[in-house]
Amino acid sequence: MDISKIVDKVLLTPKSALPLYSQIARVLAENIKNNALPAGIKLPPERELAALLGVSRTTAINAYRQLEEQGLIITKVGSGTYVADLTPSLQPTPAVPWSQLFTPSPNIQLSSILRELIASAAAEDIISLAAGMPDPALYPLKHFHRLFSQQSSHLNGSDLGHIPTEGYLPLRRALAARLIKKGYNITPENTMIVSGSQQGLYLITKAFLEPGDYVIVESPTYLGAIQVFSAANARLLSLPALGSLPLDLLEDYLIRYRPKLLYIMPTFQNPNGRVMPIEERHKLLQLAAKHRLVIVEDDPYGELYYGEQPPHSLKALDPYGGVIALGTFSKILFPGLRTGWVIAPETVINRFALEKQYIDLHSSNLSQKLLFDYLSEDLLDGHLAFVRTEYKKRRDSVAGALKRYCSPYLTFALPSGGFYFWCTLNEGILTRQLLHEAGKTGVSFVPGEAFYADDSGSRELRLCFTTHPEERLLEGIKRLSKALHVLANNNTGSHERRAVTPII
């Protein structure tokens, strides 16, 4: 085969943006792909190609190199350069059907509620009372800025390599010291730093739950917990959590199902704001001890009280040793730290560390170092006092506005701490209708259904009162009121329960 015929077709443009060798490679590539240069044919040596084209040998070498990188030619040492066999790679294969390759997907339904919310919150003129976030304007950035700069001068390599999976030891020590003051009977070995308390929940799930295991959850409860337990294929038992905890029903569950865990938020429950009284805490612990129940106590809001300090945590009161506690800096400082903690017996911490190794080796060095510095300077309590005062004001304004603008369509109990109003709509208005209407008036919230493992919550909703300054919160409530009034006036009985119709 006369390669020179093909080479003759190579028209070089010396001033092109494309280098000469790329121009040569391009023409040869075309001829290889359209089979004018068939597989297996030997190409001229570089020196010869250079001479044929009147270019330098380096240009010829680079042209071949580029073709080689594209897999179009093969160099055999001591033998020469050949056109590669492309047949198989040119056979088109259909697109990979990725979604068919996945493991069964957890819980898409609830996630879609969340995604809808996130999408609506992102819309510009919507006031979001949905996300459970502290107000970014209150983040103690001044201190963190200073700590950043200080850190700049004393950061060193060893802080930025790998640290233990259980967490940065100075931070674990500082955290343990803080919790001991709050009545916890622990050592630093009972603590583990995790990437947000969400990761703590995930580790608990990995270490304790097998598909089909029973988990008791309050009803309503934190959406993220419902999701992570459901994704592990656990079976959820709902324990109504309004008024006092139904300990008789709990005992029934314990005898009937032998559940692996009870997941509970005894202090400023999310979403309903409930605080479990001290006697109830003792009774719950006694029942847990009697039936050997493991309790997972989630306490993200305990430090955010707007009246009396709440009772000691279950973990602090626990006489039997069956409580695992979760905490986080996300609500009391800011979510971007991605730092929470787990408190548990050392055996449990060891198992969690084994699981966490597979997940991410360890949590962020930067956040852990910064938090250690922040705690060391004893700044947290001052910040807490400050946000308590501020959030209390906001709570009171929102409560007033809800009464003024949303009565009689909406009722609520005043929360004594935490981030949320848990509201109930009058008969005749459904939360999903309200969410839709509120989208038009420019406010969003989390519909009650998101907090139930069953299909309850159709007339409930959660409003967060901490994320925005007072004025914007009030504007949000006014917009909610507008949506409520539209619905109250137009409603034509769509609250009727849909009958189940067979699909044929």
Add this chain to the structure above:
Amino acid sequence: MDISKIVDKVLLTPKSALPLYSQIARVLAENIKNNALPAGIKLPPERELAALLGVSRTTAINAYRQLEEQGLIITKVGSGTYVADLTPSLQPTPAVPWSQLFTPSPNIQLSSILRELIASAAAEDIISLAAGMPDPALYPLKHFHRLFSQQSSHLNGSDLGHIPTEGYLPLRRALAARLIKKGYNITPENTMIVSGSQQGLYLITKAFLEPGDYVIVESPTYLGAIQVFSAANARLLSLPALGSLPLDLLEDYLIRYRPKLLYIMPTFQNPNGRVMPIEERHKLLQLAAKHRLVIVEDDPYGELYYGEQPPHSLKALDPYGGVIALGTFSKILFPGLRTGWVIAPETVINRFALEKQYIDLHSSNLSQKLLFDYLSEDLLDGHLAFVRTEYKKRRDSVAGALKRYCSPYLTFALPSGGFYFWCTLNEGILTRQLLHEAGKTGVSFVPGEAFYADDSGSRELRLCFTTHPEERLLEGIKRLSKALHVLANNNTGSHERRAVTPII
């Protein structure tokens, strides 16, 4: 019952460090616990208690409050204060048998090798050639210090709230732009930021592997991959990865087992340093397309070449769309960033995001922001050029020292990139013996067994040549040589294969 008798026993010490109310609470608590004040008995009202003890009413209130927090007394509104019923909580229950409550534990055996290593590396006078770490002295801290301080002035609340699970969008864009220059055909939507490429591996496992699924791994391969796949109860098929890849065996596996994934490091393989030639990459991709195999390409070391630039990645060459790629900043910058990435079709990224939500919501804001700033200032390529030069020098010194001091007991091939020497010991010396002996002479490494899913590797070991300055590396090799000589002189046939004896 006459409470005054008990109150009489309260001896108050006004100047004690313990406040008066605590002193009172302490005595009452003792009497409650020893049943001198039995359950259900009514205690005097606060005013009366104050009078009895000659203290202020506030002190009496605080004493009751403390007892209430301890769960020892109960206040019934409108009725008074009563001693709580402690009987059940005083019944001792046996300690919780935590380890029996856990789900079956993954892979303890390999983890114990790692833990042993970490423990030995922590010993002060040991030179660790074990961990695969860049040298902390070479971290570009000067730049990160400056970026920290700059960040201080323009960090704002919205950067520190929640960001999308898929990652900080500006970083995803910068990463995609960088990879496109390296031949990848992607958009930012094909990228996802993860907490180290370990988390990428974990997400792949969660999304694709069910117990019993087959995964092909190179043999030897990265320990962390063996661990995470085994923990998911996948069945590992070993593909020998010395010399050229046995594509015929691979095809046999593909036909015989229909494996879910092939996990492969085509460039500077960990541990053996191998680079897959370009033709082999094309052939592998053709075979993958033919058998519809999903390839997971891990490429932590591709930018760390000490001679020619390695060929394009599988992901960049992939004509069929079945490659998922993993990368990380841990080896090219520093591990403490805990930031890696996954490149995959958007459908796959969406599924990973769903899984990651459960695990930690999203990765560290601080690291992602800093990395975006670092990439924006176009600093990475300069840093890479610098470390390549430095690591190349170290590789050459270590190669020389190994030849000079460890011949003829140990052989190796010179790696053209990456972090490691993969060495083979002479017949007659086992790696485990050497590790033991090396502990005495003061050097450590990773024994070959750690890199195999089967029981191979008993005469192989991995040495990392990047973590320490040249002088310390050379001292490490001398210590290794000392251990080798001790074994070579003393060895009395312990390399014999142990026979399997029935245990009766």
